[in-house]
Amino acid sequence: MVKKKSYIVWYFILLTLISALEVVTTIFNGKFITVLEKQSDMDVVIRFMALFFGAIVLTIILNYFYEILISKYIESNKFIKKSTVIENLRRSDAKTFRNIDSSYIAMRLDGDMENIMAFKLRQFYPSIFKAIKIVVMMGIVYTIDKQVFLFLLAGIPIMYFIYRLSKKKITVVANDMMETDAKYFSAFESGVQNLTEVVESGNYKKINSRFDNIFLRAYYAYMKYVGYDAGFDSIINLVMFGMQIVIMLFAGYKVFTGTIFLGDMSNLFQFSTAILVSVMMLTGIGKDYRKVKASEDKLNEYENIKRLPEGKMSVDEVESVKYDITFGFDKNLLYKDFKGEFKKDNIYLLNASNGKGKTTFYKLMTGVLKDDNAKIYVDDINLADIDSIDFRKDLTDVVFQTPRTRTNTPAEYFNSKFKINSSHELIEKLNNRNINTEIIKDVLEGTWSKAFKDISGGERQLIFIVSALLNDKKIQIYDEPTSNLDISKKEWFKDEVAKAKVGNIIIIISHDGDIKSVADNVVSF
Template identity: 25%
Template sequence: MMTGFHELVYPELEKKQLTGYIIISTISGVVGICLTYLVGHFLDLIIASCQEREWVEYIVVYVGLNIINRICYIRMEYQRVSIEGKLSYGMTRKVLKIVYNTSYLNYCKENPAAISQKINNDTGIIASFYVSFFKNIIVQTVSTIVYLLVLIKNSLLIGSLVILMMIAYTGVYLISKKLIYRTEKEVIEQKTNYATTLFELIEKSVSIRMNGMSQYHFGCMENDYQNLLRVLKKQIGAYSIYNVLKDILILIFQTALFLAGGRMIQMDSMSVGTLVVMLNYFVYVLGCMEFFLNIGSSYQTVKASEERLKKYLVLDEIPTGKERQRIIEKIELKNLEFAYPGQNRLFDITTEFCMGKIYWIRGRNGVGKSSLVNIMLGIYGTSYTGQVIYNGYRLGELDYKWFINNNTAVIEQDPYIFDGTIQENICLKGNRIDMDELKALVSQMKLDSLMKFVDMDSTKHRENKIYSGGEKQKIAIVRTLLSDSCIWILDEPTANLDEESKIIFYKELEQRKKEHIILLISHETPLCRWDHIVDIGR
């Protein structure tokens, strides 16, 4: 669990690269100040009818500085993208690690698309803010000081007007900021809701079409769109109020500057070139003010993103110990009770599982068979009472990641097959596989049509294939049968298999059970000899 965002952001910043980025940005800012001054001075030379040689000198200097500025800008953009990308990725990785190391019950009710968008969008917003903040706070501060010094040096009156404008500008922002923050937060939430609905429409398109739910889901999309449109209009209204007040203020002070500068030119106390420089510096000061004031409004957006991510950062991680048991010979469940928050107890179990035996776990739908597996594998953290013991060690005393990677193999009801070759999917945990045995099993499970992918290099020739439910289950079965993990947990492993494949699978289980603890969850009677039946919910 993290206590603050500095723990998330600061370690991921590339300090040396950020320092170089700030230095180049400062050089670019100084060059920009000089370019403006040169333009004003050049105008005065033209008006004074200077010699052509002086024109050429100024043009050469002006072009040279522009080239330097452009080079600096290109380098800055490369560095900015690199720093922001690394920072965003580092934060995303940290948040995902926290999610992966906490109880699934902490986030199971959230839509995966919503979680994905929150993490992706919000880490991007936070990364962009902090990188620009570190750079701009230095560059804009230096620039503002230089601009004000030049303005005051050339005209105390104009310098005073600009300072007065900065104070008034700040007042306008303070009046508008609460309304802007409120609408920003609403827009972010509604965008997430709309994106989530679109994701479901695409991900579940087959089920939605088969069950005639298209009208309902398109109605939900329309409703989310209208809500998004409503808050966007509200946001536009908030920004319009702010921008109108700001523009009126700028117009007033620009008019005052024109009048004051024009009067000074008439009195020969200021040149035309100097007035042009000062008017440009006035605009630049506005830009600097915009940045300083937008630190507040930008931070409001970042704050909304931080609040959305905070719920994941404060999650308690699953307790883990240091004990590693290469072979698990016995699992004990002692007075194991579990209930979902606000619901009745699902089960109360005391039993044990030993190596070399097949246990048929049965029970009607909804009694907690899959929940039992999730508890035994630590997916639900410590959200249960009682004890889960492996070789005499409580689950919390085991090195959790090592235990999952080395002691367990699981076949889920809907097996996870990622976009890669069969060999990559079967060798998921990096186990050394006997290729002859692999090919024999693939052939036995009638996966011959996919055999050509078995010999492929693990980093090349990825096949973007859509596997059928039966093919997924067969690949997961081969993966488990070739695994050297001592605990096999099989959740409805034959639901999508033909009868011949079921017989082959159960025959393999019987032949291989000697060195494994096999937990078989199934509604139908297994086509193999089981050693014990564990009834859930009876």
């Protein structure tokens, strides 16, 4: 990553050199034409030509390094800001955490960060140098012809007036465009992720209609913004074009009457063009800032998401976990005065119908979700006083109904988590831990190098159950662990958790009636 102080120094050095060279190049161009007009010595012509082209080549080289530096800085700082937002979301309160639309955030925040940093580095800071350059160029124009100077001076407020008329509307339209575009991306990603469910439902017409409506809203919002943006640029360009024609005709008349040289006319035209373009870009900065303002507001919203403080205490052993919970989302109260205790050396079956909050319950119990009305005590220590991140990392293991991992194969997964390099080594470690491998050996060996996407749901579930048993954390939570297992592997699971409960708390969330036979306690809600 680029160090911020070093970046700022080099950024402004390059920007200063590039801005100065743009003025120098224009001066050399006019001098070169004047030298030709006066039919000077060839050595003088070659000298000015060398200076002119040398300045151009140097400008090109500096612009290359300038763009490389900007790109490095933008990407490294996007990473830092994304990390901040992700950390805020991880540490946010339960309701904020639940209401996050991940695809929307990923799409919108990346674009917003790009907009803000690109605006500052490619427009705002350069605009300061453009303003200085305008003053310098206006001074040079003044020395050549005072009438052209006054004409240019009158054109600047006209452009600013046009910008003032358009800025408020462009802000509203830009924000609407980015909002609808992010929702369109979110809907598309959701359609891809839930492809199987859509195919199984067969309700294509309803899904397509909803997607079409979201697309049309995004399309019309985008075209509305393009219309306003193009209209603004067209008006500014027309004003600038009209002023250039007047200056060119006026300067041509002065050359024709012998008042100024042809090189002076070239300088007048090029400087006036550069001044008008710079003024147009400055008014464009105002216009683009209205779009960036919408991005800044959205980014600030996520950068300022309330973080709930983590406790400072840590625990090494868990004898019991007590809970006293009143909690719900919006108007849906999931638990009211729900109390109980999980003790070591026991298996607990969480039994409830769908939508009753079984998953929410274990998230509260492990500190993933936080709420003042969800009181959890680990060995009589309030979970709010414990660092819940370390608590989950060191003491809890959750096997989800549909396990997910960032690794591609079981081989990668077990290597990254346990430094295990082969299925033979894995089976040996399981045997050493007194975990029966006869029933599961074929699955572990047969799937070892397969991609997870090519492994069946039951095999994937089994792999993550094996991982949890091998990990042997103090609190093990299994979410519908037998939903995809055949009878023999269900029995294997029951036998293994019966052994794993020694010294640990085992919590099984399941609708499978067979699990009751291994449970020491059933928690219903």
